[in-house]
Amino acid sequence: MNGALQSAKFSSIPSATGGIARLACTLLREIGKDAAAIITRVKARPEQVYDDAIRLEVPKQIKILELVSEELQDGLLGFHLACSVDLREVGLVYYVIASSDRFADALSNAKRYCAIMNEGVCLQVKHDDRTVSITLDYVDIERMTDRHQIEFWLTTIIRILRQVTDTRLAPHRLKIRHRRSETPAEMKIFFGCDIEFGAESDEIILPTSVTSLPIVGRDNYLNELLRQYAETALADRSKQHTAHRSAVERVLPQLLPHAKASMSNVAKQLGVSTRTLSRKLREEGAPFTVILDETRAALAKAYLAERDLPVTEIAWLLGYREVSSFTHAFKRWTGKTPQQFRSASLSCQCDNT
DSSP: OHHHHHHTOOOOOSSOOOOHHHHHHHHHHHHTTOHHHHHTTTTTTTTHHHHHSSOOOHHHHHHHHHHHHHHHHTTTTHHHHHHHHHHGGOHHHHHHHHHHHHHHHHHHHHHHHHHHHHTTTEEEEEOOOEEEEEEEEESOOGGGGOSHHHHHHHHHHHHHHHHHHHHHOSSEEEEEEOOOOOHHHHHHHHHHHHHEEEESSSSEEGGGGGOBEEETTHHHHHHHHHHHHHHHHHHHHHHHHTTTHHHHHHHHHHHHGGGGHHHHHHHHHHHHHHHHHHHHHTTTTTTTTHHHHHHHHHHHHHTTTTSSSOOHHHHHHHHHHSSHHHHHHHHHHHHHHHHHHHHHHHHHHHOOO
């Protein structure tokens, strides 16, 4: 496998910093229990849990929390971890929030940068005349497989907002999608509001007046600097998100001639199973059939710009056995036949000379 394909090695998506799993496993160790068996059981590597520089797949974090909860017989593990964690351990995103100017800015920054911490969680903020709501949606993760991670997030968000505003901020209402037979008293005391379990969303609903609250540690210069770091981190994550698509796009032009650009042949070139390739591309929001179609369209336009390259040869280079099949596909892409597109392209070139 060449260097380009090595760089597109298939890592699991979505991933997280693993901080919540690290807290849970550290708690086990502190009471004399070994977390190694749990880490092995979820097929994670110890360094993914104990090294904050190495990311952990979100489903594995969810499973670790579930198993630690069972080991400790703590049905509120996520909530308890969030209540005790030093908020500075949240890292860069916490400091961006804590240095924001006002509450509304803090929410905006939290929304933009939360994926740095956990790609499986999408934070949305909505306003109306009376309330502002913070909604957590799961990305490529089955929400109902988890209760501890989501309760950790909801609790931590409230703790952060209280700390950065130096208030005893209480939601109007808290909605949680998973069910509990009854509302735990300590959760109701902490949040200071009614909690609706079995709701249609995971949502913190606050009075709209909070958006004007100042942040006690606001520092415009520091915030600007930290946001630059956060933008870099976000860009790095985005590049990794398209690594699999990019790898497929590099391989396809080699396989299209002779109609060899099948999912199985591409997967073989990349050194993964067909099933794995299909799943990874879906996680990136780019099914193989879409990438194949878009790659063919882009290559067709590039090939047609070469006036000496016959349409019959272009059809072959794109994996079409019949020119009529290529013509039909090209009309679907552009509304023109290959010849019409080439004529228009050459006409534009002449007009510009």
